[in-house]
Amino acid sequence: MIPAAFEYVRPDSVEQALAELADPDAKAIAGGHSLLPLMKLRLARPSLLVDLDGLDLRGVSVDGDTIRLGALTTYDELLSLDVSVPLPAALRDCANAVGDLQVRNAGTVGGGLAHADPASDFAAGAIAVGATLVLQSPAGTREVAAADFFVGPFTTLLKQQELLVELRVPVRGERSAYVSFDDPASGYPLAGAAVCGDAVGLTGVAAHPLAAPDVLDELGLDDYRRHLVTVAIDRARGAAR
Amino acid sequence: MSIAEQPARAAGVRRRRLDAAEKTTGRASYAADAAYRGLLHARPVLSLEAHARILSIDGSAALEVTGVRAVLTADDLGIVGGSGRKAEPLARTEVVFAGQPVALVVADSEAIAEDGAELVFVEYEPLPAVVDLEQAILPGAALARIERSADEADVAMHGEAGAGQDDEGTERVSGNVIDIVSYAEGDTEQTFAECAAVVEGRFRTSWIHQSYLEPQAAVAWPEGDGGVAVRSSTQATFWTRSDLARVYGLPIPKVRVEAATLGGGFGGKFGVIEPLVVGAALALSRPVRLVFTRSEDFVSASPGPGLVIDLKVGARADGTLAALEGRVLADSGAFSDSSPVGFAGGKLGGAYSFQAWSVRTYGVRTNRPGAGAYRAPLATPTAFAIESLVDELARRLDVDPIELRLRNVPAAGDLRVDGIAWQATGLRETLEAVREHPLWQRRDDLPENEGIGLASGLFPGGRMGASAMCRLDSDGGVTVVSGYVDMSGTDTGVAAIAAEIVGVPLDSVRVVSGDTSEAPQAGVSGGSMVTYCLGSAVALAAADAREQILRYAAQQLEVDQADLEIVNGLVRVVGAPQRELSVAAIGSRLTGFGTSYPPVEGHGTAVPPDLAPSAAAALVRVRVDRDTGRVELLDWVAAQDCGRALNPALVEGQMHGGAVQSIGYALYEELVHDEDGQPLNGSFLTYAIPRIDAVPEIQTLIVEVPAPYGPLGAKGIGESAIVPGAAAISNAIRSATGARLHELPMTPDRVWRSLR
Numbered sequence: 001m002i003p004a005a006f007e008y009v010r011p012d013s014v015e016q017a018l019a020e021l022a023d024p025d026a027k028a029i030a031g032g033h034s035l036l037p038l039m040k041l042r043l044a045r046p047s048l049l050v051d052l053d054g055l056d057l058r059g060v061s062v063d064g065d066t067i068r069l070g071a072l073t074t075y076d077e078l079l080s081l082d083v084s085v086p087l088p089a090a091l092r093d094c095a096n097a098v099g100d101l102q103v104r105n106a107g108t109v110g111g112g113l114a115h116a117d118p119a120s121d122f123a124a125g126a127i128a129v130g131a132t133l134v135l136q137s138p139a140g141t142r143e144v145a146a147a148d149f150f151v152g153p154f155t156t157l158l159k160q161q162e163l164l165v166e167l168r169v170p171v172r173g174e175r176s177a178y179v180s181f182d183d184p185a186s187g188y189p190l191a192g193a194a195v196c197g198d199a200v201g202l203t204g205v206a207a208h209p210l211a212a213p214d215v216l217d218e219l220g221l222d223d224y225r226r227h228l229v230t231v232a233i234d235r236a237r238g239a240a241r
Numbered sequence: 242m243s244i245a246e247q248p249a250r251a252a253g254v255r256r257r258r259l260d261a262a263e264k265t266t267g268r269a270s271y272a273a274d275a276a277y278r279g280l281l282h283a284r285p286v287l288s289l290e291a292h293a294r295i296l297s298i299d300g301s302a303a304l305e306v307t308g309v310r311a312v313l314t315a316d317d318l319g320i321v322g323g324s325g326r327k328a329e330p331l332a333r334t335e336v337v338f339a340g341q342p343v344a345l346v347v348a349d350s351e352a353i354a355e356d357g358a359e360l361v362f363v364e365y366e367p368l369p370a371v372v373d374l375e376q377a378i379l380p381g382a383a384l385a386r387i388e389r390s391a392d393e394a395d396v397a398m399h400g401e402a403g404a405g406q407d408d409e410g411t412e413r414v415s416g417n418v419i420d421i422v423s424y425a426e427g428d429t430e431q432t433f434a435e436c437a438a439v440v441e442g443r444f445r446t447s448w449i450h451q452s453y454l455e456p457q458a459a460v461a462w463p464e465g466d467g468g469v470a471v472r473s474s475t476q477a478t479f480w481t482r483s484d485l486a487r488v489y490g491l492p493i494p495k496v497r498v499e500a501a502t503l504g505g506g507f508g509g510k511f512g513v514i515e516p517l518v519v520g521a522a523l524a525l526s527r528p529v530r531l532v533f534t535r536s537e538d539f540v541s542a543s544p545g546p547g548l549v550i551d552l553k554v555g556a557r558a559d560g561t562l563a564a565l566e567g568r569v570l571a572d573s574g575a576f577s578d579s580s581p582v583g584f585a586g587g588k589l590g591g592a593y594s595f596q597a598w599s600v601r602t603y604g605v606r607t608n609r610p611g612a613g614a615y616r617a618p619l620a621t622p623t624a625f626a627i628e629s630l631v632d633e634l635a636r637r638l639d640v641d642p643i644e645l646r647l648r649n650v651p652a653a654g655d656l657r658v659d660g661i662a663w664q665a666t667g668l669r670e671t672l673e674a675v676r677e678h679p680l681w682q683r684r685d686d687l688p689e690n691e692g693i694g695l696a697s698g699l700f701p702g703g704r705m706g707a708s709a710m711c712r713l714d715s716d717g718g719v720t721v722v723s724g725y726v727d728m729s730g731t732d733t734g735v736a737a738i739a740a741e742i743v744g745v746p747l748d749s750v751r752v753v754s755g756d757t758s759e760a761p762q763a764g765v766s767g768g769s770m771v772t773y774c775l776g777s778a779v780a781l782a783a784a785d786a787r788e789q790i791l792r793y794a795a796q797q798l799e800v801d802q803a804d805l806e807i808v809n810g811l812v813r814v815v816g817a818p819q820r821e822l823s824v825a826a827i828g829s830r831l832t833g834f835g836t837s838y839p840p841v842e843g844h845g846t847a848v849p850p851d852l853a854p855s856a857a858a859a860l861v862r863v864r865v866d867r868d869t870g871r872v873e874l875l876d877w878v879a880a881q882d883c884g885r886a887l888n889p890a891l892v893e894g895q896m897h898g899g900a901v902q903s904i905g906y907a908l909y910e911e912l913v914h915d916e917d918g919q920p921l922n923g924s925f926l927t928y929a930i931p932r933i934d935a936v937p938e939i940q941t942l943i944v945e946v947p948a949p950y951g952p953l954g955a956k957g958i959g960e961s962a963i964v965p966g967a968a969a970i971s972n973a974i975r976s977a978t979g980a981r982l983h984e985l986p987m988t989p990d991r992v993w994r995s996l997r
Contacts, residue, residue, distance in 0.1 A: 001534045002352045037926075041536075042359070181869055181989075184909050185922070185929035224870075224990040231868045 003039040010051040014163060018138050020050045021161045028052055028163060030072055030111030033103050057110070057165055060085060069167040071110025075122070076101075078109060086171045089241050090194040090201075093178035094125035099187065110164045113149065116156045116208060119188035123150065123209035125178050127201030128194035131169045137162035147201070150208035172197065175240035179232045180204065191225060193232035195240055205229055251740030251747040252953050255890040258733045259752065260502070272458035272474045272501035273532045280460070281310055283521055283531040284354035286344040286361045287541055288336040291372075291608040291918025292385065293365035295334055298344055303357035308349040311525055312361055315343075318520035323488035325578025326543075326611045330516035335388045336365070337575035338610050339919050340540030347521055347529055370608045370918035371417060374549050374570040377605050382415040385575060385606040419573055420580040420604030424587070424659050427597030432564035436555030438637035439564075440630045443551050445984040446622035447911035448572070450544040451615050452930050455504020457538055461518040462528035468495030469523055470756075471515050476506040476726055477765035482757045484512050485519055499756035500726040507902075508614030508767055513542050539923035543613025544912055546572040546581050550626045552589060556634045560645040562593050565658065567600040567626075571619070576611035580604030584619040587659030591627035592668045592699035592856055593646075594655035608918040614767065616899070617700045617960035621906050621967055625985055628696035628968035632975065642695055642972075643676045657701075666699055667882025667946035668856040674880040674942040675860045681878075684976075691864045691875070694973025698857045698964025702957050705764030706848040707774040711739055711782035713790065713841035715832040717810065717825025719743055721752045721782070723775055724763030729898070729959060730891045731771040735779045737887045738952050742783035743790070744807025745824055761846075769957025772887070773853055776952035781845025789841040793831065794822050853948035855961040857881040859900065859969035861937075865977045870993030872908060872974060874935065880942040884956030889943060892958055896941045899962020904931045907967035908986050 011017040020026055027046035029035050030053070038044035057072040060081055067087060069078070075095040081087055098104055098112065098121050112122050113133065126133075126146035133149050135142050138161060146167075149156050158164060180192030180203070189204035203209040206219050216229060263269040300312025311317075315331040322328065332343045344361050348354035371377045371385035412421075433439055459473035468491060475481050478498040486496045503510070514531060521529040533541065548571050555564040567589040573580040582604035589600050635642040650672075651663040675681055675695065684693040710722040721739050725731065732752035740747045754760065761778075764770055787807060794812040795802035804815050807824065814820040831840045862876035879896045886892045909929040913921040922928045947954030971982050980995040 001536075002355045004356070181871070183927075183929070184932075184935075186926045224993055227993070228869060 001040045004042055004045040006046055007048045008051065009048065010054050012054050014055055014136055014165060017050050017052060017055060017163060018136070018161050020048065023048050024160060026050055031074065031107040033099065033107045034112065034115040034117060065171045067169040067171060069109055069169065071164050071166055072108045075104035075107050075109065079104070088129045088169065088176040088196055090125045090128050090176035090178045090196050091169065094121045094194060097121040097178065097180055109167060114156060114158060114164045116150050116154050117188070118153050118206065118208050119192070119204035120209055121178070121180060121189060121192055121203060124192050124194040124201035124203035126167065127209060127211045128196040128199045129169055129176060130196070130199060131167050133164055134166040134168065135162050136165045147211040150210065153207050177236045177239035177241060179236040179239060181228055181232060191228040191232045193229065193236045195233065195236040200233060202229065252737045252887050253885070254747070254888065256733065256747055256888050258730045258891070259736060260727065260732070269502045271455055271504050272460065272472055273530070275460065275472065277460060277462060277528040280528045280530055281347050281349065281525065282351040282354045283345050283347045283518065283529050284351065284358040285342040285517070285531070285537065285541070286346065286358050286363065287537065288332060288339055288341040288343050290336055290365045290367055291339040291370040292368040293336050294368065295332060295336060295343065296364040296366055299362040300344065302360040302362070303346055306353060306357045306360065308353035309346060309357040310349065311347045312357065313345040313347065313521055313524060317524050319523060320488055320520070321490035323484060325576045327484045327512050327516050328488050330520060333388070335386065337386050338608050340610060341575070342517065342541060345517060345521055347525060372607055372609065372914055372916060372918050374572055374605050374607070377417040377607055378414050378570065378603060380413045380415055382417060384416050385608050417606045418603050419577050419606050420582045421601065422582050422586050423601045425599040426656065429564050429566050429597045429599045432597035433555045435557065436563055437558035438634050439553065439555040440633040440637065441553035442626070442630060442983055443549065444626040444629070446548045446550070446625060447985055448544050448547045448609065449615055449906060449910045450539055450912055450928065451507035451509035453505030453507055453509060456533040456535055457510060457514040457542055458532040459514045459518045460528060460530040461515070461522035463522055463526050464497065466495065468497065469519055470497040470499065471519050472499040472501050473515050474503055474510050475500050475512070475515065476503065476510045476728065476767050478724060478726065478757050479763055480765055481512050481515050485515060488516055489519065489523060494758070497756050497758045500754055503726050503728055506728055506766065507616045508545070508618060509543050511543070511613065535925060536923045539912070539928060540920045541610060543579070543611055545615030545618065546574060546612035548572070548585065548619065548622050550623065552626045552630060554627065554630045554634060556638060558638065560638055560640045560648045562649045563596045565590050565595045565598040565600065569602040571602060571604050572609060572612060573604045573606050574609040574611040575606065577606065579611035579613065581612045581619055585623060587657055587661070588620050588623040589627060590658035591624055591631070592666060592697050593649045594651040594657065594663060598658050600658055609914055616902060616963045620698065620700050620960065620964045621903060622985065624696065624698045624964045625968045625971065628965065629971055629981065632972045633981070643672050646672055646697055664852055664854055665946060666854045666856040667944055668697060668699065670944045670946055671856050671858040671880040671882055672697065674944055675858045675878055678860060678878050678942070680860055680862060680876050690867060690977055691862060692973045692975065692977025693860065693862050694969045694971065694976055695858065695860050696965040696968035696972055698859070698961055699854055700769055700960035700964055701854045702773060702852045703768030703770045704849050704852055705770055705774050706762065706846070707764055707778040708761035708844070708846040709775060709778040709782045710761055711743070711779065711786040711843040711845070713786060713824065713828045713831065715829050717823065717828040718749045718751060719745055719786065721750065721779055722760065723752065723754055723779070724757065724760030725754060725771055725775050726766040727754060728766040728771060729895065731766065731775070734772045734887045734891060735776050738776050738779050739783040741953065742780055743787045745810045749810060769855065769960045771957070772955055773849060773948070773951055773957040774847070776955060777847040777849055777950070778845040780952040781847055782843040784843070785845060786841050786843030789843060790824060790827055793827055793838055797822055849950040851950060853884060853951050853956040855882050855884070855956045855958055857961040857965050859903070859965040861969045861973050863970060863973040863977055865974055865992065867978070867996055870989035870991070870996065872970065872987065872992060874904065874937045877937045877939045878942065879939055879962070880944055881958065881962055882944045882946050882956065883958045884948040884951045885945050885954035886943050887953065887955050892943055893941045895958050896962050897939050900939050900966055901931055901936055903963045903966020904936060904970070906985055907970040908988070911986050
């Protein structure tokens, strides 16, 4: 439970952070609640940790019919938002489902998405509400749909020298909710479903969080997990508000 | 007597634990905490194979890491004797479970040792892994171990016959069967034929880790006299001393074992880690510390074993349990010294007696870690089987489940399945206590998918000889000295015994545990034996001290000793309370310069002449989500016979803890090895234990049926608390849904499948 040796830097700007990430063995760290356990098990062994804590990527603002979430916004900050912010209920449910109070105090919405755990709660919500992710690299910024962001276990579209800097959540006024059935040990969902209008985001059931329930038969789930997904979707629809 | 003159009671009073402050403020010193000059740190290299020959171990790269002092293998440890796992702290030529230590890297810091451990390369020749119990016992099955240790008796080809049993002769089984125990009485075939209802089932229970808060930890150092000392997270200093002396060929006085504050044991801390650090300290002549990580503890320690239980029970029309037939396959894991068979057979009949029975239990060696004890060893899984079937019998016969159990309370002199005569157990009293509870009264008036379940449980208890000393100090305080490790507040319990018997306030009693070189002889902290056995010795030591105090006071007060009493720390003349002498003054006088009277030091040595079994009952209400198979616990009522509650707060703590651990058994806990013997869930990220939000409010009903030989009537209470819970939950699920579960833990997928 002792990480392999590593170097550590704490840059002040996104540009500096991206420059540090030029080292192919460097890894960005935000809240650290996903990365540090892997490092303690030596399953992740970055030679350089680039701490994003000093970057100005916090805060939530409403811009017309879009809510902009800074990537370093913690789950707890999200849950503490003023009720005047029309945050979809599904995102609130997802943030609430993450870890425990300590994790929600330190864990960040951007860090969790970039880590891309196949059973990320928040990813299901981001997909269901149709969030757009803003990625910044030395070449500039690009926008991708949350549903397209995840490509495999712990793998996303992010390049080595690229950071997720913002989430843009459209305000459509659709009813939404998230329901998950959790592994009793890890607390991660065995099956989690976020719904928003007709859209569905699933987590815990495949190599990465994904959209649309019509892929269910292709996931190779056993009969119980297959059934559990449908129960989660049904109950999320019932809980949508 | 006025109220003011009532003697202050020490026993039976709800009091805070003696160690509450040091534990809650973090000052308690556990085995990993103390500092040592010149300390080296060890990290183990664990086998990645479940069963393999070791072809080579290459530590050269590790030795090149700056700060790595040694890479030790079995050959470096200088082992000369012993048996089982203790004699093989590092695998010799054959690894027998995944997670078995094969080398130990010792370095200047734990981080350096970890870096070194990554660079130790072990070459294996894989052998077939034995994990399935049914296949393992078949003649010709692959063997879980090929190399045999010299002392190992080969019982494989002949069952060890119990007294009075109709042994059918030699049974053909594989060499993986290391132990067979049978018990039989009467004509089971005939008795089953006479029964009005017969039920049977195959029950499977899981390997389960004790999940103590503190992982196993030990520090060993060479001593100036050529011996070795070890301070560790142990439940048994004297046993560990004997084991270490045998394994390393040292005379007993050259081995000193010291118990650190124990951060939970539950049966898992009996000499797993000490042989490793002692070997390293002897080899390097330096203090060496090893603290298991949580994952190492999961894969490499001594968890409780899984069982396959075939059980058949028959009852007469009036509800009398008449016949019992059982077969148990008990997974011993990889070591011959860890066969759990001895624990299993006698418990198959639960808390009841039968007219005829026949049970046969097999200890089966597999490529899993050596089986250890877990709180009430095998009583919980066997209760799951028998209490499930008793519940079914009540349904078949349409008899109230409590009434059926009450009709089968053993009478004194009735025999247990293992042929031992029953002692009074408190079974009747615990059942009557829950019968009166409002929850039981409303069992037929529940919403859909809710159910109430009941089960009894029993732990027969153990006994071992114990000694204690009870000393009056210069400040008037009473110090109890023992060689026992405080486990779950036992020191606070024996302090109440000493205070009550001497006649001093509880606050003036302290309890210290000495190491093996200085402490009175002690048994193990386990088997519900500490309060029962050490308490008996403390009672005698305290009576001895009291006698010495009274003798001195009689002389000083110039009265007959028989006219004296000790109340709340004052020696008084009965009927003339103005003539008194404080115990504190006596302590001061008898320890001063030039005293002409010997100091007060009481001694007690005892072994209770018989066991003191403790019965418990659990009554639970559940709600089952039929769509997901999830079981929600809504209410929990625990009744337990404790003989006498020396400190009701401690008794309730044991009942709460037992209930919670039984919830783990019932719904969550299962160490899984795949078909290749690879552990699949060696961390709390993957091995589930109950969280507090899954635990309902636990109502406790303390029942007191005094133990004839217990100190102040007390019994050991640690173990029966865990026994009935899993069966009660299963019976509640049956009541809620109609489904009868046969496998622990009753995870949502298993419950869901049983409902389809």
